[in-house]
Amino acid sequence: MPIGWPELTARCERAGIPLRGGFHPGEGDGVPAAGALPAGTLVLLGNAGPSMWRAFSRAREGAPDLALDDWTRTVVSALAAELGATAIFPFTGPPYWPFQRWAQRAEAVYPSPLGILIHPRFGLWHGYRAALVFAERLSLPPREDLPSPCASCVERPCLRACPVSAFSPSGYDVKACIGHLDADPAAECMTRGCQSRRACPVGQEDIYLEEQRRFHMRAFRNAAPPERGRE
Structure with a gap:
């Protein structure tokens, strides 16, 4: 079964x-x-x-x-x-x-x-x-189709929180983000996690632990080729 x-x-x-x-x-x-x-x-x-x-x-x-x-x-x-x-x-x-x-x-x-x-x-x-x-077709619970929180978010604080405006309606400026992290390794983004991500009001009670946020930021920076931040 x-x-x-x-x-x-x-x-x-x-x-x-x-x-x-x-x-x-x-x-x-x-x-x-x-x-x-x-x-x-x-x-x-x-x-x-x-x-x-x-x-x-x-x-x-x-x-x-x-x-x-x-x-x-x-x-x-x-x-x-x-x-x-x-x-x-x-x-x-x-x-x-x-x-x-x-x-x-x-x-x-x-x-x-x-x-x-x-x-x-x-x-x-x-x-x-x-x-x-x-391989089996398991019995799944009903999907809870809640709407996207972004659909009713007028302020869009996530787009305004980045210190180098790396996020915009036109996309993600990776070079600006990496350049900022390289310029100041002790910046808040590295020590407490991405400021834009933390600015979102949804899920604040489930925010990652600060140690976890630092871990992921280090992994993100280490995964990016060094030249991307220096172009």
Whole structure:
């Protein structure tokens, strides 16, 4: 018998990576097969608020150099083996799996003015770390189609908070952002997290811990080629 949604939710919680919704794939969704069988269900796993960070931090107590991607791969691969599913990740590639598109199929998330997906409850403080593909067509809970918070946001504080105006209706100026971080490594963006992201009023009760925000900002800066900030 296929695993039920409550049990699947509980297992993901115990593993430290919360369940983030799911859907039954169609031909145009680009979901890979579940082993030798066609995909019947895809479920997303990730973080919403600081809960996943706490699990990752506990794992790093005895291994301070443990990378988040390595921890994710280990935890989710073990979970997939237990459940008879196939694990896939957004950080393996190229080519990269369309996690942003899958997320919009799985739950009510929408593009924000910053280019990242916004959740009606968690705001900008969430992410997707892995997916499990099942051959079975699991029974999924009804999707809660709440509207995008950005649709009723008139002030758009996220577009005004960046100290170098890297975000605008025309897009994201990566060079300006990286240049600012390089010019002042002790800037608030690096020590407390992106000011534009923190300016969004949605999901303030689920904001990442300050340590978590610093970690992600360092990872973002380290992933960008140095020359991008010097052009």
